[in-house]
Amino acid sequence: MIKKVLVPTDGSPTALRAAAYAAELKKLAPEVEITVLTVQSVPRDLVGRKLYWLAAERPVSGEVIEEAIAEEQERILEATTRVFREAGVEVKVERRAGDAAEEIAALAREGGFDLIVMGTRGASELSGLLVGSVSHKLLHLAPCPVILIK
Amino acid sequence: MFAKVLLAADGSEPSLRAAAMLPQLKELNPDLQVTVLTVYPQLPNAGLSPLLNYGQLVEAAEEYMAEIAARYRELLAGWGLTAETRQVFGDPGEVIAREAERGGYDLILMGTRGLTNLEGLVLGSVAHKVLHLARVPVMLVK
Numbered sequence: 001m002i003k004k005v006l007v008p009t010d011g012s013p014t015a016l017r018a019a020a021y022a023a024e025l026k027k028l029a030p031e032v033e034i035t036v037l038t039v040q041s042v043p044r045d046l047v048g049r050k051l052y053w054l055a056a057e058r059p060v061s062g063e064v065i066e067e068a069i070a071e072e073q074e075r076i077l078e079a080t081t082r083v084f085r086e087a088g089v090e091v092k093v094e095r096r097a098g099d100a101a102e103e104i105a106a107l108a109r110e111g112g113f114d115l116i117v118m119g120t121r122g123a124s125e126l127s128g129l130l131v132g133s134v135s136h137k138l139l140h141l142a143p144c145p146v147i148l149i150k
Numbered sequence: 151m152f153a154k155v156l157l158a159a160d161g162s163e164p165s166l167r168a169a170a171m172l173p174q175l176k177e178l179n180p181d182l183q184v185t186v187l188t189v190y191p192q193l194p195n196a197g198l199s200p201l202l203n204y205g206q207l208v209e210a211a212e213e214y215m216a217e218i219a220a221r222y223r224e225l226l227a228g229w230g231l232t233a234e235t236r237q238v239f240g241d242p243g244e245v246i247a248r249e250a251e252r253g254g255y256d257l258i259l260m261g262t263r264g265l266t267n268l269e270g271l272v273l274g275s276v277a278h279k280v281l282h283l284a285r286v287p288v289m290l291v292k
Contacts, residue, residue, distance in 0.1 A: 001177055002175075025151060028179060131281055147288070148281060
């Protein structure tokens with residue numbers, strides 16, 4: 001029985017479409033419980049990462065960056081939970097830090113989730129990629145079926 | 151949602167595990183309709199040994215697909231599900247995506263990799279192509 005559904009989000013258009021899809025699922029089957037997850041990661045691109053480490057060595061700017069990342073995470077959560085709120089669907093929220101695919105798979109396993117619904121690719125990935133690196137890695141690690149939304 | 155599901159069926163373990171999701175989808179939507187789609191690569195007509203008869207090859211492939219379809223029908227019947235079965239020649243990824251669009255399916259259900267893919271591969275070539283071509287959601291099962 002599909003009861004616990006995990007919706008990882010990075011605020012990208014496909015992630016928001018995945019959220020809308022999960023909201024529909026909840027309307028179809030009200031017994032389904034939905035959890036929205038954001039994973040805070042070190043900036044993925046080279047410049048971002050370099051800046052991050054440079055700044056992290058200076059206590060003040062390090063804090064500024066931590067704050068900026070935390071703010072970004074809240075913005076992503078707000079954009080995603082808004083989709084559910086507008087659909088009249090209640091969700092739980094989880095925040096994690098680390099490698100996105102690994103954290104998603106770990107929560108799915110620990111929380112006994114039955115299904116993951118997510119976008120084919122995220123915000124930080126090239127639009128030419130069919131399947132983003134996070135989705136791809138998650139398909140490898142996921143303990144349950146995954147619905148990918150374009 | 152989950153009203154019309156296209157199951158990509160090649161007889162592989164991941165595909166059979168994908169089929170095993172159907173009773174759960176039926177619980178979510180009792181009106182679930184399932185089509186079991188089996189695709190066999192287009193057989194080359196030219197350059198074959200004169201000892202081989204093209205018609206016989208096609209027949210053998212059709213029989214092979216029919217056997218797979220029967221296996222899924224039986225499996226589904228065990229769960230109290232009936233399904234339409236379709237067998238098509240062509241590029242599997244292209245056919246699955248095209249049939250999903252044409253038939254107005256709301257979900258493609260398939261294994262992450264099929265019969266012909268290497269064990270180590272996360273995402274088989276057919277699943278990859280389906281994700282590229284299809285606009286409908288794709289449920290992938292390992």
